[in-house]
Amino acid sequence: MEQNTLSSLIWLRMARFVQRSNQLSNEFLERYDMTVAQFDVLAQIHIYEPITQMDLAEKLTVSSGGISRMLTRLEKECLIVRKQDWKIKYISLTDKGRALIQDAMPEQTNFQSSLFDEVLDETEKKQLYTLMTKIQKNSLQKKI
């Protein structure tokens, strides 16, 4: 018992950090009347629009059911539109959605960055980015 390998300690710290940073982001984004999940979706659409629901789900590491629900919410608030072409729906931002994300993006990016900038120097951040790239890529191709 007490299998406190270095790896499992890293896992725990990372899981708690992400959870905590999502709580903080949600609190921060209240001023834009948005959650961090909604911000994340709008930001991806902003980069890749027009994009299919399937592709969006994959970029967000979310199921097709999950993306469907989320887009229904965002559509109801007139932040995005779904245009059906053949049997695929293409997602784009509305003017309102584009204005919102362009407004929120710099501040939210700043906030996210502060979580790292406050405690890491430039070299450490490069190190961390390299390490994260390796483990994230590995996790995407891993199967049970």
Added chain:
Amino acid sequence: MEQNTLSSLIWLRMARFVQRSNQLSNEFLERYDMTVAQFDVLAQIHIYEPITQMDLAEKLTVSSGGISRMLTRLEKECLIVRKQDWKIKYISLTDKGRALIQDAMPEQTNFQSSLFDEVLDETEKKQLYTLMTKIQKNSLQKKI
């Protein structure tokens, strides 16, 4: 726009990695008829029992409402007990809960570790642990 600072790229990779690793853990833990959230709670109780709900919530970075629900579920499945003393409830594992977590722990820890062990060497893991410790500590004391 396109504020792709190094820090915000790290944030994105970390968020996606944690999400993906939770999906994989849930799939893995199906064999024990458990979710990764339940595993996490049982593992913390195993280390700290007897522990109050408040303390448990803090260790798991979860709200008091969240821990209340989760413990109700685990109690219904006879994995934990709550003993009221004064106005505080102390949580402990039942024999069934202890058996389950002791059974699942080595395999789950192994699985978690493989996410890092497969792509990082010992030095890189030490680096990553040091960096994660810094940023997690910072996130816990950060306020909006």
Added chain:
DNA sequence: TTTATTCAATTGACTAGTAAACTGATGTTA
């Protein structure tokens, strides 16, 4: 031309979290 197949998207039933309002024992004060 009708039937079957495919596959993106949706829906139903679930877990897991949040904030905010409420409950209920235990102390404190008038």
Added chain:
DNA sequence: TAACATCAGTTTACTAGTCAATTGAATAAA
């Protein structure tokens, strides 16, 4: 002793995700 304050825990109403079953448009086959 009766009213009030405190504070852990619970509950309500919500967001956000999962899997599995279903829907529906387009294409292929009989």
